[in-house]
Amino acid sequence: MAITIKSQREIELMRESAKILANVMETLEHSVHPGMTTKDIDDMGEKLIRKAGCIPSFKDYNGYPASICVSVNDEVVHGIPTKDRVLEEGDIVSLDAGAIYKGYHSDMARTVAVGEISEEARLLIERTRQSFFEGIKQACEGNHLYDISNAIAAYCEGFGYGVVRDLVGHGIGTHLHEDPQIPNYRMLRRGPKLSRGMTLAVEPMINVGTWEVEWLDDDWTVVTLDGSLSAHYENTILITDGEPEILTLTPSEIAARKGA
Ligand code: MF3
Ligand code: CO
Numbered sequence: 001m002a003i004t005i006k007s008q009r010e011i012e013l014m015r016e017s018a019k020i021l022a023n024v025m026e027t028l029e030h031s032v033h034p035g036m037t038t039k040d041i042d043d044m045g046e047k048l049i050r051k052a053g054c055i056p057s058f059k060d061y062n063g064y065p066a067s068i069c070v071s072v073n074d075e076v077v078h079g080i081p082t083k084d085r086v087l088e089e090g091d092i093v094s095l096d097a098g099a100i101y102k103g104y105h106s107d108m109a110r111t112v113a114v115g116e117i118s119e120e121a122r123l124l125i126e127r128t129r130q131s132f133f134e135g136i137k138q139a140c141e142g143n144h145l146y147d148i149s150n151a152i153a154a155y156c157e158g159f160g161y162g163v164v165r166d167l168v169g170h171g172i173g174t175h176l177h178e179d180p181q182i183p184n185y186r187m188l189r190r191g192p193k194l195s196r197g198m199t200l201a202v203e204p205m206i207n208v209g210t211w212e213v214e215w216l217d218d219d220w221t222v223v224t225l226d227g228s229l230s231a232h233y234e235n236t237i238l239i240t241d242g243e244p245e246i247l248t249l250t251p252s253e254i255a256a257r258k259g260a
Pocket of ligand 1: 057058059061062064069078096097098107108201203
């Protein structure tokens with residue numbers, strides 16, 4: 001399948017989908033506290049997505065049983081929310097959510113602190129976030145896809161972090177996962193050329209230790225092989241003739257960028 005170019009009408013729908021999702025994500029981020037279960041987050045997220053007139057895209061996707069992927073500490077992605085997993089002070093929790101609005105998908109992830117966290121955890125979250133921004137500095141028309149990958153990898157490797165290789169970002173639109181795949185690790189080729197109207201989900205998954213991961217027996221939860229912490233930061237973006245437009249920034253992120 002080729003990389004799709006979205007029309008102006010499709011871009012409007014992607015923007016709306018992303019804006020709704022980002023609002024939900026911000027509410028979830030603010031709700032995270034010690035003593036709540038990962039299922040509490042999923043219940044809240046599903047309700048908010050539906051209340052806003054969207055469909056939670058992860059629910060039943062290839063059999064995934066929830067609306068929000070909730071991954072704690074050494075869990076990289078695709079953690080399954082349960083009422084037995086209680087968040088504790090010092091944990092870090094990655095929230096990954098997807099919404100469909102009038103047939104158009106948005107996809108985003110944030111890693112948040114549960115109360116006070118270690119300096120190691122704080123730095124990992126901050127640098128994982130920054131790696132996304134380093135990557136998308138390359139995301140302009142005329143550049144190539146793997147310029148994004150290489151920028152993310154170079155930034156993270158500078159800290160000795162492990163860049164997850166088994167999972168990658170992706171194109172997004174009328175499907176959650178469209179072409180192309182977007183690695184976060186170094187590529188020798190430059191990959192396809194970027195054109196305005198492409199919509200991409202760029203999502204570095206970064207570990208304090210080794211890049212290697214394994215799957216738990218539930219066949220979903222991905223964990224670091226060495227048990228080290230992992231963080232995730234994902235946005236749906238639009239390629240333009242200038243800087244990319246980040247469609248899933250949260251209201252407080254938008255305010256912070258304006259203030260900066
Ligand atoms: N956000 C994930 C991604 O980027 C999707 C989660 S897979 C699901 O690909 F099964 F949980 F939906
Ligand atoms: Co994604």
